[in-house]
Every structure is written in structure tokens, then in C-alpha cells.
Amino acid sequence: MIPFTVIGGFLGAGKTTLLNRLLREVTGRRFAVLVNDFGTLDIDGRLVAAHGGDTVTLANGCLCCTIGDSLVTTLIGLLERPERFDHIVVEASGVADPGRIADLAELEPRLQRDGVIVLVDGVDVRERAADRRLSDTVERQIQAADLLILNKIDIAPDLDTTRDWLCQQTAAPILEACHAGVPLELMFGLDRHGVTADTAPPTCFASWSYTWRDPLPRKVLMDLLQDARRGVLRAKGIVRFDDALDRRFTVHLVGRRLDIRDEGPWGDTPDSRLVLLGLRPMLGCLQRE
Amino acid sequence: MSTIVYSARRILTMNPNQPSATHVAVRDGRILGAGTLDQLKGWGKFDLDERFRDKVILPGFVEGHSHAFEGGVWKFPYVGYFDRISPEGKRFKGLKSIEEVVAVLAAHEKMLAKDASLLAWGFDPIYFGGRRMDFRDLDKVSTERPVVVIHSNFHVANANSLVLGKAKITRDTNVHGIVKDAAGEPTGELQEMAAKYMAYRAAGVELSAILSDREAVWRFAKVAQLSGVTTATDLHNDLPDSTVEGYLQATSSAEFPIRILPAFAAGSVPPADGVPRLQALMKKNNERLRFQLVKIVTDGSIQGLSARMRWPGYYDGTPNGVWNIGPDDIDRILLAYHKAGFQVHIHTNGDEASEVGIEAVERALVAAPRWDHRHTLQHAQMADAGQFRRMKALGMCANLFANHLFYWGDIHYAKTLGPERAERMDACGTALATGVPFAIHCDAPVTPIGPLFTAWCAVNRLTASGRTLGEAEKISVPDALRAITLGAAYTLKLDEDLGSIDVGKRADFAILEDDPLQVAPEKLKDVGVWGTVLGGKVFEAPKA
Numbered sequence: 001m002i003p004f005t006v007i008g009g010f011l012g013a014g015k016t017t018l019l020n021r022l023l024r025e026v027t028g029r030r031f032a033v034l035v036n037d038f039g040t041l042d043i044d045g046r047l048v049a050a051h052g053g054d055t056v057t058l059a060n061g062c063l064c065c066t067i068g069d070s071l072v073t074t075l076i077g078l079l080e081r082p083e084r085f086d087h088i089v090v091e092a093s094g095v096a097d098p099g100r101i102a103d104l105a106e107l108e109p110r111l112q113r114d115g116v117i118v119l120v121d122g123v124d125v126r127e128r129a130a131d132r133r134l135s136d137t138v139e140r141q142i143q144a145a146d147l148l149i150l151n152k153i154d155i156a157p158d159l160d161t162t163r164d165w166l167c168q169q170t171a172a173p174i175l176e177a178c179h180a181g182v183p184l185e186l187m188f189g190l191d192r193h194g195v196t197a198d199t200a201p202p203t204c205f206a207s208w209s210y211t212w213r214d215p216l217p218r219k220v221l222m223d224l225l226q227d228a229r230r231g232v233l234r235a236k237g238i239v240r241f242d243d244a245l246d247r248r249f250t251v252h253l254v255g256r257r258l259d260i261r262d263e264g265p266w267g268d269t270p271d272s273r274l275v276l277l278g279l280r281p282m283l284g285c286l287q288r289e
Numbered sequence: 290m291s292t293i294v295y296s297a298r299r300i301l302t303m304n305p306n307q308p309s310a311t312h313v314a315v316r317d318g319r320i321l322g323a324g325t326l327d328q329l330k331g332w333g334k335f336d337l338d339e340r341f342r343d344k345v346i347l348p349g350f351v352e353g354h355s356h357a358f359e360g361g362v363w364k365f366p367y368v369g370y371f372d373r374i375s376p377e378g379k380r381f382k383g384l385k386s387i388e389e390v391v392a393v394l395a396a397h398e399k400m401l402a403k404d405a406s407l408l409a410w411g412f413d414p415i416y417f418g419g420r421r422m423d424f425r426d427l428d429k430v431s432t433e434r435p436v437v438v439i440h441s442n443f444h445v446a447n448a449n450s451l452v453l454g455k456a457k458i459t460r461d462t463n464v465h466g467i468v469k470d471a472a473g474e475p476t477g478e479l480q481e482m483a484a485k486y487m488a489y490r491a492a493g494v495e496l497s498a499i500l501s502d503r504e505a506v507w508r509f510a511k512v513a514q515l516s517g518v519t520t521a522t523d524l525h526n527d528l529p530d531s532t533v534e535g536y537l538q539a540t541s542s543a544e545f546p547i548r549i550l551p552a553f554a555a556g557s558v559p560p561a562d563g564v565p566r567l568q569a570l571m572k573k574n575n576e577r578l579r580f581q582l583v584k585i586v587t588d589g590s591i592q593g594l595s596a597r598m599r600w601p602g603y604y605d606g607t608p609n610g611v612w613n614i615g616p617d618d619i620d621r622i623l624l625a626y627h628k629a630g631f632q633v634h635i636h637t638n639g640d641e642a643s644e645v646g647i648e649a650v651e652r653a654l655v656a657a658p659r660w661d662h663r664h665t666l667q668h669a670q671m672a673d674a675g676q677f678r679r680m681k682a683l684g685m686c687a688n689l690f691a692n693h694l695f696y697w698g699d700i701h702y703a704k705t706l707g708p709e710r711a712e713r714m715d716a717c718g719t720a721l722a723t724g725v726p727f728a729i730h731c732d733a734p735v736t737p738i739g740p741l742f743t744a745w746c747a748v749n750r751l752t753a754s755g756r757t758l759g760e761a762e763k764i765s766v767p768d769a770l771r772a773i774t775l776g777a778a779y780t781l782k783l784d785e786d787l788g789s790i791d792v793g794k795r796a797d798f799a800i801l802e803d804d805p806l807q808v809a810p811e812k813l814k815d816v817g818v819w820g821t822v823l824g825g826k827v828f829e830a831p832k833a
Binding site: 010011037039068069070072073076093094095096097099100101103104106107108109132133134136137 | 486556
């Protein structure tokens with residue numbers, strides 16, 4: 001299954017900036033990015049391997065695709081392509097509810113819902129939310145977020161008020177950023193299989209790995225994740241619970257959204273393993289079990 | 290340079306200097322004159338054609354808001370509640386129960402190839418006393434192949450258990466738009482994104498897609514022509530090269546029975562690309578094909594619970610609808626096309642959407658003053674008197690969705706709008722009183738194309754259950770006939786060329802079996818259409 005991420009946020013919140021970073025950075029993974037409009041993307045012409053009307057293939061293997069009139073047809077078209085992608089990212093339109101788009105992953109067996117990442121413009125989000133024509137649109141976006149990025153903090157006036165206001169709107173972790181400068185690993189996970197953090201993380205965030213030889217009481221894991229809720233932005237793992245010894249569960253947390261799935265028989269893996277990712281100062285407070 | 294003079298029982302011209310005539314002379318595809326035979330003799334030698342002597346001739350009807358997708362859906366069986374006429378002129382009887390729908394589907398299923406999916410359209414359960422279709426009904430049709438039934442609004446669909454199973458939809462699937470029963474099990478009814486996705490997966494059809502391949506364009510033209518239409522819009526199209534090619538091929542034939550105006554979907558590409566694209570397309574215009582319109586879709590639909598409404602919103606408390614294109618983008622896109630000299634058609638169902646559309650035009654006019662832009666609100670179903678006054682002041686037009694009164698009026702009265710706003714919806718009377726130039730439309734395939742029916746709706750304002758919605762908004766038969774001819778032509782900037790029977794205009798006629806000014810107003814929809822004349826060429830409608 002291919003992880004499926006939706007980037008939401010109102011016009012001007014920084015969605016394109018985030019996508020530009022994603023396409024430029026070398027992540028070692030092939031992203032397919034569905035956008036509303038190539039025009040605003042800053043794609044270096046030297047990195048373009050092929051240009052085919054609605055699609056641009058980059059030298060790093062990533063593909064960029066315009067959505068055109070229908071996300072549904074574009075997405076299915078992408079899944080029918082011969083090449084395989086490690087991750088699919090959709091840029092929601094400025095007025096769309098990104099949560100509804102993320103629902104597509106529940107309908108499509110080839111997709112696995114990853115995160116809904118919503119950017120808000122620190123400069124004018126409260127003004128937008130006070131506009132009666134837009135308030136419900138902005139609120140729906142914020143409420144759909146698994147992870148929220150409060151962007152443009154370098155130029156945002158009265159940041160404290162905006163931060164407090166956002167905390168009342170959502171239980172999702174809020175990351176603050178300039179120019180959508182958040183670690184991509186937090187946004188899009190580490191790699192497809194996800195349980196080992198091979199690459200050295202940038203200094204601004206930290207990862208913790210846990211290994212349990214014995215089956216794990218469900219409560220221990222839940223307590224850990226609950227406890228970590230404010231600090232952990234991502235968790236991924238394979239766990240054997242003591243109340244279901246022969247079953248293999250996957251744990252997948254993005255922001256406030258936790259997914260624990262029974263994936264079949266436990267098999268011969270010796271240990272339960274879990275990797276947590278979070279911002280260093282926050283995660284530093286966690287106690288190792 | 291031959292001249293043909295047609296005689297008729299009566300010719301209704303829409304020309305106030307001569308509202309009624311007995312003969313019309315045609316030369317080179319244009320109207321040479323109308324009047325008595327004596328009055329026309331001065332033009333010289335002519336052939337008298339008397340085939341219409343018992344018929345009544347009107348200007349060819351102009352459908353200002355339809356979609357060529359109407360031609361696309363006829364690829365699939367129709368299972369709606371109301372009778373509907375196919376492009377071949379065959380009348381499909383309305384199906385009055387779910388059992389009837391299942392029986393028709395089962396018969397159709399037997400004719401399909403082994404691996405084909407079964408897709409049908411036009412289903413509308415609102416008249417079945419609360420009973421909804423579920424997967425068990427469709428499993429009676431087949432459990433071997435995907436079965437998807439699309440509702441008449443194109444936003445909801447029903448699927449059989451095979452479709453649900455393939456997508457692994459179970460009671461644990463928590464997705465907006467998957468309807469579940471009291472016990473929490475999915476019923477097979479799918480809404481919005483879920484419906485779109487599943488229909489596409491099951492049958493390769495995008496519910497609201499523009500199926501403007503060559504055959505679909507032909508079917509659309511035929512179904513329009515059957516109802517007396519000589520000019521129709523395809524009012525929202527991305528216009529990819531393949532579609533443009535299909536249009537060019539179809540309209541190059543002298544047998545193609547209508548003039549067609551595709552409206553470029555302004556939201557599909559940035560205006561910086563769209564403006565030159567449309568300008569280039571206009572160079573390809575021919576007698577039957579005209580690129581010149583631009584469309585912006587702002588909100589959803591009232592009955593789809595996605596219209597953007599002002600306070601107090603939906604009558605039953607449903608949250609406000611969604612923007613397809615948000616207010617900032619509407620301003621930006623409208624201004625770009627406005628500055629380039631285009632006329633823009635703005636889809637607005639809810640009154641908040643109408644407000645945003647009107648204000649966008651106002652701002653565009655401040656930024657770039659322009660005369661005779663005729664930017665048009667399409668649907669404008671909830672627009673109130675104040676909004677009509679603003680539209681008048683700004684030089685805007687309206688194209689009102691009169692067919693809604695019949696097809697969804699009861700739902701609007703009881704659930705979506707409540708009595709007061711339902712009674713004043715699609716306010717033709719207010720448009721007339723405030724002087725806003727207006728047309729009325731069908732939005733095919735959402736409702737069937739048929740301007741006389743649409744005029745009947747505006748005149749009688751009857752719902753399907755027989756309730757009169759808004760006595761004060763009724764208009765007269767002559768006003769309604771103007772709205773489906775010259776009025777609609779005005780909203781498309783075609784009124785100098787067609788829309789009335791007047792010297793120099795195109796010889797586009799609707800040939801009727803009866804005189805719409807003589808029949809009782811409540812019989813207007815029953816006036817038969819013999820066929821049409823397009824640019825002097827006669828097209829007899831196939832008889833059912």
C-alpha cells in the first residue's frame with residue numbers, strides 16, 4: 001500500500017512552498033505529487049527528466065501531476081501508471097476540506113492514509129476565519145488536520161493570540177515555521193517500511209526507537225503514545241500485544257491520528273519495535289520505558 | 290441564390306414590430322423577411338414550401354445552460370422516475386418503484402458482455418415514500434459484475450455488494466459519504482467523493498465528466514433538436530484537444546442539427562494560460578460551433594446540500610455548503626477574463642455564492658470599467674430582489690433554473706429552503722420587474738432538455754406533487770417564450786444574430802404542432818415539436 005498524504009490550507013498559507021521543498025530535497029523516495037497548478041511550482045528546468053502535458057517527471061524519480069478538473073480521475077490515472085511510487089501527496093485546493101480528500105485512501109485498497117497536514121497563514125488566518133463567507137471553510141480545514149503548521153511566524157503579528165486561538169480549534173500538534181520550513185521526515189515519514197531510522201536526523205528533531213522482546217501490554221503502548229501526544233509527531237511500528245499473541249499489529253501515528261491495525265499472523269519476527277519521531281525539545285521530556 | 294418561402298399557421302417572431310406573421314422567406318441560411326406572402330413577393334423569385342402550413346413557427350429555441358454530458362449519459366440505461374426521451378426519439382417510461390428499476394436493470398444486464406460493469410443513471414428515490422435503494426436490490430441484478438446506479442443529481446450513487454467488497458467497504462469504514470443503516474452496515478448508497486470514486490473504479494466513468502467525444506456530441510445535438518433547440522451551450526468544459534477535435538469534426542457536418550457553444554472551464558487552468566487558449570480556440574469557430582464563453586463554478590447545488598447560503602442557511606440545519614472556487618480566486622479569475630474582453634458565466638446556486646459573484650463583477654468593473662460585459666449568474670436560484678437590483682445596476686444577466694421548481698421544488702419547500710425562500714426561488718417575476726435580462730434553463734443532463742417544459746415551469750411554478758411555488762414569481766407565456774429564445778440569446782451575446790425571426794438573422798426555427806399562445810398555459814409543456822430548421826436546413830424530429 002502506498003502512503004497517501006493530503007496537504008491542505010487556505011490560499012496563501014504555504015502549501016506550494018512546502019511542496020517545492022519536497023520536490024527539491026533528496027529524500028531517496030519517489031514521491032508523486034498532485035497539484036492544482038504547475039505554474040506556481042518552482043521546478044528547476046535542469047531537473048526535469050520528462051514533460052508530458054499534465055505531468056512532469058523529475059530526475060530524482062518524483063512525479064508531479066496537475067489535478068485538472070477531477071482529482072478522482074487523476075488519482076486513478078496515477079495508480080494505473082506502470083511506475084511505482086513510494087508516497088502520494090495531494091495538494092488540496094485552497095477551499096477544499098482536506099479530510100474529505102484523505103477519505104479516498106479508505107476507498108482505495110492500494111492507498112494507506114497517512115497524514116492530513118494543514119498549513120495556516122500566521123498573518124491572516126484569524127481574519128479569514130472571521131469572514132462569514134470563509135469561516136466555516138477555514139474551520140473545517142483546521143479541524144481536519146492531523147498535523148498543523150502555523151506558517152509565516154517571522155512576519156505574523158500577535159503570534160501568541162493566534163497560537164492560543166489555534167489550540168482551541170484543534171487537538172492536533174502545532175508546528176511553527178517560516179517558509180513552511182518543517183522537517184520533511186515529520187511530514188512524510190521516514191521510509192516505506194518505516195521501522196528503522198537509518199539516516200541521521202537533522203538536529204531539530206529527534207527519534208526514539210523502542211524494542212520489546214516480550215509481548216507488550218496494550219496499555220503500556222497506549223500510555224506511551226498518550227503521554228507523548230504533545231511531543232510525538234509520528235510513530236510507526238510492529239507490535240505483538242499480550243492479549244493477542246499470535247497477531248501482528250501495525251501502529252501508525254501521524255499527529256493526533258492513531259491507527260492500530262491487525263495485519264495478520266505474528267510470524268517469526270522476534271521483537272516488537274516502535275519508532276517515535278518528534279521535535280527534540282518536546283521529545284526530550286519523554287521518559288524511556 | 291434560391292429563396293424559399295415557408296407558409297405556416299402562424300409565425301411568432303419575437304420581433305415587436307411584427308409579432309405575428311404567416312410566411313417567412315429564407316435565403317442563404319438567413320431570414321430574408323417575414324410577413325404575408327404578398328409582402329415577401331418583392332424579394333423576387335421564390336419557391337413556396339407549404340409543409341409547415343399547419344404548424345406554428347417560432348425562433349429556434351436557445352438553451353443557455355446545458356451540458357454535452359447529456360449526450361454522454363445516453364450510452365447507459367436511464368432509470369429515472371420521470372419519462373425521458375432518448376436522442377433517437379424513444380420515450381423511456383419513468384420507473385415508479387425500486388422494483389421496477391431492478392427489473393429494468395436485470396433485463397439490461399443480460400445483454401452485457403461477460404466482464405462489463407453495469408452502470409445506469411437518472412435514478413431518483415425521493416418519490417418512493419422514504420424507501421432507499423440498497424445493495425440487496427442491486428444484488429438481485431447481479432452479484433457477478435459491478436452494478437452502479439447514479440442518481441439524477443450526479444452526486445449520489447448506489448452500488449451492489451461486489452463493488453463494496455472490492456473496495457473493502459465495511460461497517461468499519463469511516464468515510465464521509467458512505468451511508469450506513471441503523472445497525473451500522475453500509476447500505477451501498479454512496480455520496481459525493483465516495484460516489485465519484487466508486488463509480489469511476491467500477492465502470493470507468495467520472496460522474497460529472499465531460500464525455501464530449503464525437504458520438505456524445507452528436508447524441509447531445511439530437512436530443513436537443515428533438516425539443517426544438519437550435520442553439521445550445523455546453524456550459525463547462527476543460528476543452529482538452531480531444532474534445533475540441535470531436536466538436537470540430539461533428540460541427541463540420543451539414544447534418545449536425547444545432548449550433549453549440551462550449552464554455553471554457555476557467556478553473557481548470559490558470560487564467561494566464563486559459564485566456565490565450567480560448568483566444569486561439571475562437572479562431573476555429575464555424576457556423577455551428579462558437580468558442581466565446583467562460584464559466585466559473587463557485588458553489589455546489591442546493592439539493593446536493595453544497596450550496597453556499599447566506600444566513601440563516603439550510604432550513605433543516607444542514608451546515609453551509611462548499612466553495613468549488615473560493616471568493617479570492619473568483620475575483621482573480623473573473624478579472625483576468627473580464628480584462629481580456631470575455632463574457633463570464635458564473636455558477637451560483639446559493640445566495641451567498643450569488644453575492645460573491647455580484648461583488649466580484651463589481652470589483653472587476655472598478656478595476657477595469659467595461660460596457661456591455663453581460664456577465665451572467667447561472668442558476669442564481671436563491672437570488673433575492675436586492676441582488677437582482679444590484680445585477681441590474683451592474684449590467685449583469687441571469688439564467689434561472691426554472692426546471693428546479695418542478696423537479697426539486699417539494700424538497701426545497703420541506704427541507705432545504707423552507708416555504709418562504711422556496712416560493713421566491715428562480716425568481717423570473719423579480720428578474721422581469723427589476724429589468725435584469727434573463728433566460729431559463731434545464732442544466733441537462735440534471736433535468737431533461739426541453740425549453741417548452743422549462744417555459745411551462747416558469748409560467749406555472751408547479752412542483753412534482755402539484756404545489757404552486759410562488760404565485761408572485763410566475764411570468765406570462767409570452768415572457769417565458771421570449772426567455773427561451775431572444776432572452777437566452779441575449780445572455781449569450783447572440784441576440785443580434787439569432788433569437789427572433791427578423792431580417793438578416795439566422796434562419797433557425799422551432800416548428801411546433803400547436804400555437805403556444807393559444808393553448809392553456811398549463812398545457813404549454815404538451816405542445817408537440819415537429820422539428821427544427823437550422824440555417825435554412827430542415828430537421829424533422831424522429832417520431833417516438
